[in-house]
Amino acid sequence: MDEARRARLTDWLRAATGDATLAIEGMALLSGGAIQQNWALDVSGGRAWVLRTDNAATLAVSHGRAQEFSLLRAAHEAGVTVPEPLFLCEDATVTGAPFFVMRRVAGTAAAHRVVRSETLGGGRDACARALGRELARIHSIRPPRADLGFLGEAPSDPCRAFVADQRAALDRQRHPRPVLEWGLRHLERTAPPPIAPVLVHNDFRTGNIMLDEGGVTAVLDWEFSLWSDPHADLGWLCAKCWRFGNDAQEAGGIGPRAALYQGYGQVDDARVRWWELAAHIRWASIAVDQAERHISGVERSLELALTGHMVPGLEWEILRMVEARDAA
């Protein structure tokens, strides 16, 4: 960020905080993807913040930051462990794109490290329990919410809404996907009854949850949140495809399923299992889309190309799950 932008940012932060002597002492890019950037911001008075913004090139999706800020604020108010959202700037003339500022939290989210550690998050059992409590707090947020109006109308039947959404996604793809259709048809045949929708994080998995030795320090990546069945989040976390090889620990490769359920409270295990199959189908469909970004030339990337090759393994798992569920 150049001097002029940094000066405008300082002025803006002074106005937002009411601290006329506020100074930015350090600013470093933490992570930058094609769409978002995260900057570590060290501010006078020992304030450690993160500035989250869009790359100037992607202004078309920039109102996403305002939505993410609203979700963080709702989650923070509900007691979810998230970085406290502080200030939102929708004026693109300050730094070149809308941004928000949140408190900086410490910890590690790296999935392969997390599933190998016996001590992160306070140990496997305690961590799974804590994840259950976090989800219960997220799910205490219920529609209608004027501040979350961008999420749209809540579905009257979240499970059937999921099947319809996934079919629409398959219809947008270049090739038919008979195995994903097979899984979706099974989900349709075995859909549990309608349930009152709640706020579902929708990407609550190992890799998106920051931990330190004491416990959960932050639930990250709220960009896929929607109104749905609360069991969708439990199923996504427990799905075998998100255990990062540590299959024995059914809650995300981190800890026991029973501890997760205990931390959560009231769980309908059959619904969670339905959503675990749903998770494999959704992840396979996302993987197809990611590979398509590479194949189409939108974003040539070895990582995206290899993500496509995860699809057959997910399909194999889907076939095995459907077979076992039909036989039961």
Added chain:
Amino acid sequence: MLREPPEGPDLLATAREVLLNDILPAVPPEKAFAARMIANAMAIAGREAAQDGAWQEDATTRMAALASDARAFAAAIRAGRFDPGTPDHAQVAALLNDMTRARCAVSAPRALGKG
């Protein structure tokens, strides 16, 4: 023998060994992930080059016998025409298994180990 041996699969496998044994230990930690991705891509390409592709024709024929083509086959699954209890259910389940096993043999052979 018209092409000059060693052929693609051998070259990919040999090059991959060099990458993993000689290059990977020498790359800085922040590039190790990229090196592993390259090794993974070479393994997939090698298995694809070595696979007998006849299963694709066989699967296409079997799909066409059940519906007119792959797209109609997928649509028929969606419509419930091959649900449990229907005459073609077992045949469709077997076809999906065969196709997916062949796809995994290239992309994700480890998935089959557990199946």
